Amino acid sequence: MPPELLTPQEMTEADRLAIAAGPHDGHALMRNAGAAVAMEVLRRFPDFARTAVLCGPGNNGGDGYVVARLLREAGIAVRVFAQGKPRDGSDAALAAKECPVAAEPLEAFEPAVDTLVVDALYGAGLARPLDGPAQAAALRCRDAGATVVAIDLPSGVAGASGSTWERSFEAALTVTFFRLKPGHLLEPGRSACGETVVADIGIPASVLDEIAPKTFANVPDLWRKAFPQPAHAQHKYSRGHAAVFSGGPASTGAARLAALAAARVGVGAVTVLAPGNALAANAAHLTSIMLKRLDDDDEGEAFVAAHAPDAFVLGPGYGLERPVRGRVLALLARMERGALVLDADGITAFRDAPERLFDVAKEARAALVLTPHEGEFGRLFPDLAGEDALSKLDSARAAAERAGGVVVLKGPDTVIAAPGGRAAINCNGSPWLATAGSGDVLAGLIAGLAAQRMPAFEAACAAVWLHAEAATRFGPGLIAEDLPSLMPPLLSELL
Numbered sequence: 283m284p285p286e287l288l289t290p291q292e293m294t295e296a297d298r299l300a301i302a303a304g305p306h307d308g309h310a311l312m313r314n315a316g317a318a319v320a321m322e323v324l325r326r327f328p329d330f331a332r333t334a335v336l337c338g339p340g341n342n343g344g345d346g347y348v349v350a351r352l353l354r355e356a357g358i359a360v361r362v363f364a365q366g367k368p369r370d371g372s373d374a375a376l377a378a379k380e381c382p383v384a385a386e387p388l389e390a391f392e393p394a395v396d397t398l399v400v401d402a403l404y405g406a407g408l409a410r411p412l413d414g415p416a417q418a419a420a421l422r423c424r425d426a427g428a429t430v431v432a433i434d435l436p437s438g439v440a441g442a443s444g445s446t447w448e449r450s451f452e453a454a455l456t457v458t459f460f461r462l463k464p465g466h467l468l469e470p471g472r473s474a475c476g477e478t479v480v481a482d483i484g485i486p487a488s489v490l491d492e493i494a495p496k497t498f499a500n501v502p503d504l505w506r507k508a509f510p511q512p513a514h515a516q517h518k519y520s521r522g523h524a525a526v527f528s529g530g531p532a533s534t535g536a537a538r539l540a541a542l543a544a545a546r547v548g549v550g551a552v553t554v555l556a557p558g559n560a561l562a563a564n565a566a567h568l569t570s571i572m573l574k575r576l577d578d579d580d581e582g583e584a585f586v587a588a589h590a591p592d593a594f595v596l597g598p599g600y601g602l603e604r605p606v607r608g609r610v611l612a613l614l615a616r617m618e619r620g621a622l623v624l625d626a627d628g629i630t631a632f633r634d635a636p637e638r639l640f641d642v643a644k645e646a647r648a649a650l651v652l653t654p655h656e657g658e659f660g661r662l663f664p665d666l667a668g669e670d671a672l673s674k675l676d677s678a679r680a681a682a683e684r685a686g687g688v689v690v691l692k693g694p695d696t697v698i699a700a701p702g703g704r705a706a707i708n709c710n711g712s713p714w715l716a717t718a719g720s721g722d723v724l725a726g727l728i729a730g731l732a733a734q735r736m737p738a739f740e741a742a743c744a745a746v747w748l749h750a751e752a753a754t755r756f757g758p759g760l761i762a763e764d765l766p767s768l769m770p771p772l773l774s775e776l777l
């Protein structure tokens with residue numbers, strides 16, 4: 283899957299540029315789009331005796347008329363149910379004219395289990411909630427358990443955000459064109475799409491040079507070139523040094539999970555920095571990972587000065603009893619390079635004064651990486667979290683800009699955003715990751731990669747992908763302790 287994602291506006295621009303460059307005009311692109319959908323229908327659903335194609339008034343409907351014609355030509359029983367008429371002279375009007383199946387009103391559509399439904403009501407052009415007849419059709423399909431193939435997007439799903447207005451169609455398969463849109467990967471759109479296929483309809487990749495998309499699917503091709511490759515001449519510290527702050531004696535496990543993850547992702551040396559009363563608990567469980575006593579800020583400064591770790595993790599199991607903010611701000615100001623990954627309690631500690639963190643991050647040489655779940659995100663960015671008009675992508679992007687750092691907004695559709703507007707949506711998420719300690723491992727993976735000089739945005743994207751891929755491959759029964767040791771085979775594949 284190519285990494286670029288296009289907003290509906292960017293997709294319109296891609297169409298325009300492709301038509302201008304030739305040889306395909308809009309009608310040819312529509313015929314190619316319809317043919318791609320018809321081919322998927324015939325290939326994947328050969329057992330349906332009947333097909334109902336629901337056509338809207340725009341170009342999405344135009345694609346539907348092409349599908350209806352091709353399926354009829356292939357000998358399938360096809361009925362067309364239309365909402366509105368294509369505008370005179372449009373490509374969709376031409377496609378409707380070429381379609382030998384007479385259109386019936388959408389209100390007459392009754393789904394049945396033996397009838398495959400092709401949803402060509404609305405795609406990228408949907409600008410407001412589905413109206414009554416379209417909503418009723420979506421509901422009837424759900425109630426009847428009909429199998430739906432959606433063209434471009436299930437009608438009712440917004441391409442830019444994945445949000446759904448009222449009831450949307452729910453597809454078993456969605457066929458989209460040229461590149462995915464954010465709405466295919468962001469929930470609830472992603473679940474509504476079922477399986478998603480991207481079809482080539484003759485738009486050349488060169489149109490992307492002009493469009494310069496800033497949103498990506500988080501696939502290895504997005505960051506593979508920046509992934510750390512060990513060299514023969516390296517020693518342990520030149521392979522990077524990551525340090526993880528431990529919580530008190532009763533909450534040391536989170537830091538060790540992060541430390542082990544950093545080590546497994548290839549960093550040369552890892553140190554756990556623990557308060558004196560937590561040294562014994564940590565020492566009992568650490569072997570290759572170093573342990574250093576750290577009780578107050580002076581010692582922290584001295585350690586950073588002497589060893590200059592390339593990346594830090596602060597937050598997992600850290601607690602909120604000890605002063606956190608001063609330590610974070612001093613560390614960030616002092617680091618020469620690399621990244622400070624702030625997770626969990628490290629994020630919560632700044633709930634009353636996020637601007638203090640952001641001001642320092644904007645001046646820092648090291649990158650700040652924040653890894654909030656939705657709840658933690660709301661503590662640092664209450665206005666962004668409470669704004670319904672913003673998608674998860676918009677929120678993460680605005681937060682990264684405001685924070686002057688990389689924001690990893692976690693969830694089933696984790697979004698990674700950097701200042702400047704670059705953002706990636708993760709697409710290999712796994713329900714098995716919803717387990718205690720999994721976030722600690724992610725923080726450690728990010729720090730481990732950043733310590734090896736991978737730029738912070740790429741490090742965060744790669745870590746999110748590795749974390750999810752490990753969980754997906756492991757499957758049921760996964761606990762956070764399993765995750766670090768699942769890295770080696772994934773690294774072998776990537777390298």
Ligand SMILES: NC(=O)C1=CN([C@@H]2O[C@H](COP(=O)(O)OP(=O)(O)OC[C@H]3O[C@@H](n4cnc5c(N)ncnc54)[C@H](OP(=O)(O)O)[C@@H]3O)[C@@H](O)[C@H]2O)[C@@H](O)CC1
Binds near residue numbers: 341
């Ligand atoms: N461009 C190309 O070359 C190619 C494009 N392709 C295909 O085109 C699709 C995009 O086409 P599109 O832009 O015409 O948008 P589409 O989704 O059909 O809807 C627009 C129409 O719906 C109407 N409308 C909107 N919301 C509504 C609502 N809630 N309830 C009722 N009506 C509503 C709106 O009316 P208006 O807002 O003007 O009143 C307008 O008439 C794309 O998804 C892909 O399938 C492919 O063929 C490849 C080549």
Ligand SMILES: [K+]
Binds near residue numbers: 342403405432433
């Ligand atoms: K559709």
